[in-house]
Amino acid sequence: MRAMRMHGYGGPDVIHDDEVAQPVPGPGEVLLRVAATTFNPSEAGLRRGLLRSIVPVDLPYTMGLDVAGTVAAAASSELAAGSSGLAVGDRVIGRLDGRAAADFAVAPENVLVRVPPEVDLADAAALPIAGLTAWQAVFEHAGVTAGQRVLINGTGAIGRFAAQLARHAGAEVVVASRSRGDVAGRFDAVLHLVPAPPRHAPLIRPGGVLVSVTTPADQLPAGDFRAVHFIVRNDTADLAAMLELVASGEVTIDIAGRRPLTDLAAVHAAAETGGLPGKTLLLPSRP
Template sequence: MRAIEFAEYGPPSVVYVAEVPQPHAGPGEIRIAVRASGVSPGEMRIRSGALRDVVPVTFPFRTGFDAAGVVDEVGDGVAGVDEGDEVFGMVGAATRGANAEFAVLTGWAPKPAGWSWEEAGGAAGAVETSTRVLDRLAVRAGQTLLVQAAAGGVGTVAVQLAVARGATVIGTASAHNHDFLRSLGAEPTTYGTGLAARVGALAPAGVDAVFDCAGGALPDLVAIAGDTARVVTIADMDAAAHGVHMSHGAPADETGKAVGAGADPLAVHGLALAVTLAGEGRLRVPVAAAFPLAEAAAAHELSETRHARGKIVLMS
């Protein structure tokens, strides 16, 4: 089968299409014929080498964390899903490999009828990441959350999940994305110089938590939150220097503890809630662009611009 991988650290051009053996579902797993899969911003940093001291890599590295498709193998011990079912979900964090024609999922949920394949293919990673961070920040009804880079693939989903929890959400984005953020339920503002004053005008009582999806502004974000413990980033490699937690997912070892430096357990439970919210019309997955597998390098290039509004996906 065709799959996307890279065999060295470097720019988007190191990504290529490889012919690899098909994977098969083991106990507790399912295999899908992939229709669409997500391009993960976190994997841009893995590919570039920026995370080499945090996330161990064995080359060649197969890319892709989330996918959607049709079930064609059901592993031992799996109930509630049959061959032919349409699902979305995630592969093992250690093995990856969702950017392919077939993928083995370790966590999944039924594909919402209202989602296209493109939306479903890019959903699980953003849902898992958003749920993981919102859980760590304990975001709940009545609170105010600031989402930095709210128009991106994770930010758009984080806004909607926080709104669903009953939180008031302020989201930063370029001015041309402000109406888009309002449509998701956030109060928009621009990022950059003067952010604290703009957020203060929108939230005179202050914000309770900050979810940073961009990086590069932690001193301002900590000042806005008033406490490093109230800020979580998924994008700033200098987080530790600012006393801020950088959240990334990792598989669990035999004791159930997440492995990898500073890793948080995967929030797979978020997928079921996403299905419910999608069915109620309260969660959509904005798609910035869809590329065929053969153009995976171009998808990586677009992701690295950090100007894509929503998810970038690959179509199998």
């Protein structure tokens, strides 16, 4: 089978299109026939070696953190009988520690969530990291409720999901962007989702909250508000709740591009030059 593997740390050219043996699931794991994976900015940092002390990997490393696919097999016959909750043929998504950028991937059963029939399986690959980050930023860390005023600083996949979730909660939402210029007014919550200093902190009302996924806690500004930095948590309950909103039409998945899996290195290169707006899916080719 095909797998897009990182053979060292460096530029996009360290990503190779390799032919490898199909993986075999172990206890508590399933084999997925991959429908799609995605590109996440954090994977560029991983490739460049910036996360080596936090996320050590064995090389060559099969890339891909988000996965959408169909359960093809398991380590035991119990799965086929449905006793584990999943069954062969189930459509699922989840967040992995790599291995999704391939024709087939092994995944722990306990990180996977079934995809409702109303949701396109490949598109759902955009949810595990970006969707979970937005969900936890809006509901867990900012505690957004109806009637509040929320500023979203970031127009990427996380920002788009966060804006929809905050509106779903009943908040008034303003989205900041480079082209928008200055933002006026005061806000109960500011969600800082871009790799730059949080410049909107002076707009937070007393008792409000600044939530950042990029600026470390010790670099967040102080004030008469709460400041939080967090790293997304893999949570199947949150992911299932996000899927329900997508299935009901309350949240839409914006896909900016669909590329063959073999374009992964080119997608990394485009991201480094700012030529990759929105969420890009990587799709394995099928015979």
